[in-house]
Amino acid sequence: MTEDWKYERRRSRLIEELREKGIADERVLAAIGRVQRQLFVEQAFLSQSYHDVALPIGLKQTISQPYTVAYQSETLAPKPGERILEIGTGSGYQAAILCEMGARVYSIERIRPLYEKTSALLRQLGYTANCRFSDGMAGWETMAPFDGIIVTAGALEVPDTLLKQLSLPEGMKPGGRLIIPVGNRKQQTMTYIVRMGENEFDRVEMEACRFVPLLGNTVG
Numbered sequence: 001m002t003e004d005w006k007y008e009r010r011r012s013r014l015i016e017e018l019r020e021k022g023i024a025d026e027r028v029l030a031a032i033g034r035v036q037r038q039l040f041v042e043q044a045f046l047s048q049s050y051h052d053v054a055l056p057i058g059l060k061q062t063i064s065q066p067y068t069v070a071y072q073s074e075t076l077a078p079k080p081g082e083r084i085l086e087i088g089t090g091s092g093y094q095a096a097i098l099c100e101m102g103a104r105v106y107s108i109e110r111i112r113p114l115y116e117k118t119s120a121l122l123r124q125l126g127y128t129a130n131c132r133f134s135d136g137m138a139g140w141e142t143m144a145p146f147d148g149i150i151v152t153a154g155a156l157e158v159p160d161t162l163l164k165q166l167s168l169p170e171g172m173k174p175g176g177r178l179i180i181p182v183g184n185r186k187q188q189t190m191t192y193i194v195r196m197g198e199n200e201f202d203r204v205e206m207e208a209c210r211f212v213p214l215l216g217n218t219v220g
């Protein structure tokens with residue numbers, strides 16, 4: 001384990017940088033202030049742990065840029081106790097942020113060595129995320145419905161299966177929310193969808209973004 005005191009100043013500076021870039025949700029910023037990002041990056045990139053950049057985690061995958069993690073978390077806005085499904089566990093950093101926000105986290109990873117390494121790390125750090133090795137395109141049927149789904153890889157289109165695993169609205173309360181980057185390998189649009197009925201979904205297209213592709217949904 002690294003000595004966290006070495007990173008405290010850098011983490012505070014990152015939080016200020018995220019505020020300047022428009023992240024305003026104090027719950028998200030507080031979670032970023034509690035998660036030790038240096039524990040989720042490769043040894044070779046330790047010195048860049050608190051730079052606002054995505055970093056390689058091996059196997060052609062990345063830990064997302066902190067701004068992106070904050071932006072997706074702010075948009076999804078998980079309330080304590082809500083059931084949130086993450087597609088693309090990767091380093092586990094996003095899952096840790098969601099846990100710190102009080103969500104009950106379910107996370108799926110399709111690359112076995114990443115699944116094994118990250119589920120062990122999250123457990124060791126005391127995060128109670130439920131991790132699974134499988135294809136996230138199919139969601140997690142036996143654990144559905146979810147109050148929120150966050151996809152952390154770029155999808156060619158929104159998988160119907162995930163829409164069907166969002167909770168239905170109850171009374172005045174809207175149904176589950178999905179945040180997903182949609183587009184080709186070069187560029188995607190962050191897309192936010194809320195379930196309004198059995199087959200009714202509100203869809204808002206947000207900022208441009210760039211993620212590694214959702215496997216099994218490959219593009220040219």
Ligand code: SAM
Pocket residue numbers: 061062063064087088089090091092093094095108109110111114134135136137152153211212213214215216
């Ligand atoms: N959320 C991660 C984090 O905090 O480090 C970043 C994820 S990285 C940008 C995208 C991850 O999605 C990779 O680990 C990749 O293996 C995973 N992935 C891609 N396609 C997937 C699929 N169909 N099902 C599950 N995971 C997938």
